[in-house]
Amino acid sequence: MVVQGEKPQLIRKEVRDGKEVLVRHDGRLPDQLRPIRMEVSVLANADGSALVEYGGTRVLAAVYGPRESHPKFMALPDRALIRCRYHMAPFSTSERKSPAPTRREVELSKVIREALEVVVLTELFPRTTIDVYMEVLQSDGGTRTAAITAASLALADAGVPLRDLVAGVAVGKVDGVLVLDIDELEDNYAEADMPVAMAPSLGQIVLLQLNGVLTPEEFQKALELAKKGIMEIYQLQKKALRSKYAEARVEVTS
Amino acid sequence: MSITPWMQQIVPKLKKYTLETLLAKKVRLDGRRLDEFRSIQVQPGYIERAEGSALVRLGNTMVLAGVKMDIVAPFPDTPNEGVLMVHAEFVPLASPTFEPGPPDENAIELARLVDRSLREVRAVALDKLVLEPGKHVWRVFIDIYVLDHDGNLYDASMLASMAALMVTRIPAPVKTEEGYVVDRTRYTGLLPINHRVVSVTIAKLAGRLIVDPTFEEEQVADARLFIAVTDDGRIAGMQKTGMGAFTEQEVHQAVRIALAKSKILLSKLAETVEPYRKKLEEELQKLAAAPATTTAPPAPSEREAVETVEEAGIALEQETAERGE
Numbered sequence: 227m228v229v230q231g232e233k234p235q236l237i238r239k240e241v242r243d244g245k246e247v248l249v250r251h252d253g254r255l256p257d258q259l260r261p262i263r264m265e266v267s268v269l270a271n272a273d274g275s276a277l278v279e280y281g282g283t284r285v286l287a288a289v290y291g292p293r294e295s296h297p298k299f300m301a302l303p304d305r306a307l308i309r310c311r312y313h314m315a316p317f318s319t320s321e322r323k324s325p326a327p328t329r330r331e332v333e334l335s336k337v338i339r340e341a342l343e344v345v346v347l348t349e350l351f352p353r354t355t356i357d358v359y360m361e362v363l364q365s366d367g368g369t370r371t372a373a374i375t376a377a378s379l380a381l382a383d384a385g386v387p388l389r390d391l392v393a394g395v396a397v398g399k400v401d402g403v404l405v406l407d408i409d410e411l412e413d414n415y416a417e418a419d420m421p422v423a424m425a426p427s428l429g430q431i432v433l434l435q436l437n438g439v440l441t442p443e444e445f446q447k448a449l450e451l452a453k454k455g456i457m458e459i460y461q462l463q464k465k466a467l468r469s470k471y472a473e474a475r476v477e478v479t480s
Numbered sequence: 481m482s483i484t485p486w487m488q489q490i491v492p493k494l495k496k497y498t499l500e501t502l503l504a505k506k507v508r509l510d511g512r513r514l515d516e517f518r519s520i521q522v523q524p525g526y527i528e529r530a531e532g533s534a535l536v537r538l539g540n541t542m543v544l545a546g547v548k549m550d551i552v553a554p555f556p557d558t559p560n561e562g563v564l565m566v567h568a569e570f571v572p573l574a575s576p577t578f579e580p581g582p583p584d585e586n587a588i589e590l591a592r593l594v595d596r597s598l599r600e601v602r603a604v605a606l607d608k609l610v611l612e613p614g615k616h617v618w619r620v621f622i623d624i625y626v627l628d629h630d631g632n633l634y635d636a637s638m639l640a641s642m643a644a645l646m647v648t649r650i651p652a653p654v655k656t657e658e659g660y661v662v663d664r665t666r667y668t669g670l671l672p673i674n675h676r677v678v679s680v681t682i683a684k685l686a687g688r689l690i691v692d693p694t695f696e697e698e699q700v701a702d703a704r705l706f707i708a709v710t711d712d713g714r715i716a717g718m719q720k721t722g723m724g725a726f727t728e729q730e731v732h733q734a735v736r737i738a739l740a741k742s743k744i745l746l747s748k749l750a751e752t753v754e755p756y757r758k759k760l761e762e763e764l765q766k767l768a769a770a771p772a773t774t775t776a777p778p779a780p781s782e783r784e785a786v787e788t789v790e791e792a793g794i795a796l797e798q799e800t801a802e803r804g805e
Contacts, residue, residue, distance in 0.1 A: 302486055337589075348484075431725055434720040435720070437600060449728065
């Protein structure tokens, strides 16, 4: 996070439809997501894969498995192991990022794995490993939440039985205003950044981090805002999966 | 790469059953209430050679935090601020599950949680640790040493780190032709602190929320929620950890519990660490008032107390490369 020069104006007032509203630097309202694009089965080799874009953030996820555990002594007798890697491409950031895993990536791999453990029915595949790889191709804020959204799509695409999909989004506090799906510019000046991921149908929060300072009241509102965004993303996820199966049906009938 | 823990200590089924059935009656295996901390002991200044230190005991959990300071070039994006760094070591003598070697994901997560909770509220006044803007600033290193693991390392480490910072004395910077060296035989003052931050970690076990889980309780728990709270009642950081989940309602309940229980930890700091900080402050004032010839306190030992800036500069470059954010 290298911040140079003057701080740009991130929140301004504007009149829209005769009402004065707060508008963000990219024209979004505080509770508005960036344009989101999702596609599944984008890789030929992987058992399941997905490409997810939140505005300028672009993440590719792939799943291999369930497959035999290597080394074998690690295999668990009653469930599958999940191996998870969140990684940023060297060219994904404004300054080149060393490809070696950073402490940040180690931590994020852990919290993402712990989120996915909630939904994957690992007990159905004892002695196996399910590998989940996430590559951030381009970073513009909210990469871990886009990664987890992509990872759950890739798991579904691989046919791994899930209790629910996982959808994630980051809420931030920028110039005192709570905003949904913060981008990198907002994050650089944010007072708080709170990534949240949920299994929406189960009503479970599977990932929750708060970097920054919020009052208890603000936290309550931020979580509410995150939930709203997650529900929208969840619908898009289901649509992305359905559109894949719709295509397959056309192939069969024609 | 993060892998499902596969070499965990096993909690016998019978013990798990006992834990869970007791919880249904709102009692815990060690007789505590659900929202009760174990006995808390804070011993500030445990390591005399460190600039600041504290030993914290939380029941059988024991964590030592040490603060060392040196002079380095600041990060390019914050030329007018000192540097804060947090490292955690899960030393193998602390638990049968700890292995020697570089910090694993758990140690990294712990260090980063403490780091963020202190950094985001500006608990340490880093802007007052500048010798020459853009050139020479103080670097504050917090090293967390887990000595005995009986659960809730987060809260013990957070408390030890905060206590250590509160009793940290800044050594004397000596200007040379090349830059600065540190004279650790003299101190110029106490580390400026803006806020006290503590954390309360709440575990979800058999559908109930409990405070300050033991190692056994952690093994059985679904998930934990780390919540850092400032002395003015704001939330300074949060993280869900463990393979389970929380509902929205449970998260809000956990926040309420954390806000209430943080007062116990903050008052512990006020009772045990604050008087020690006062004492150090008085000593420093007395030394400053006395004639220069008598100011030097006994040197710790024959080992060199002065470190060159060059060495520290190289170390920082490596750190910067590793930080890579």
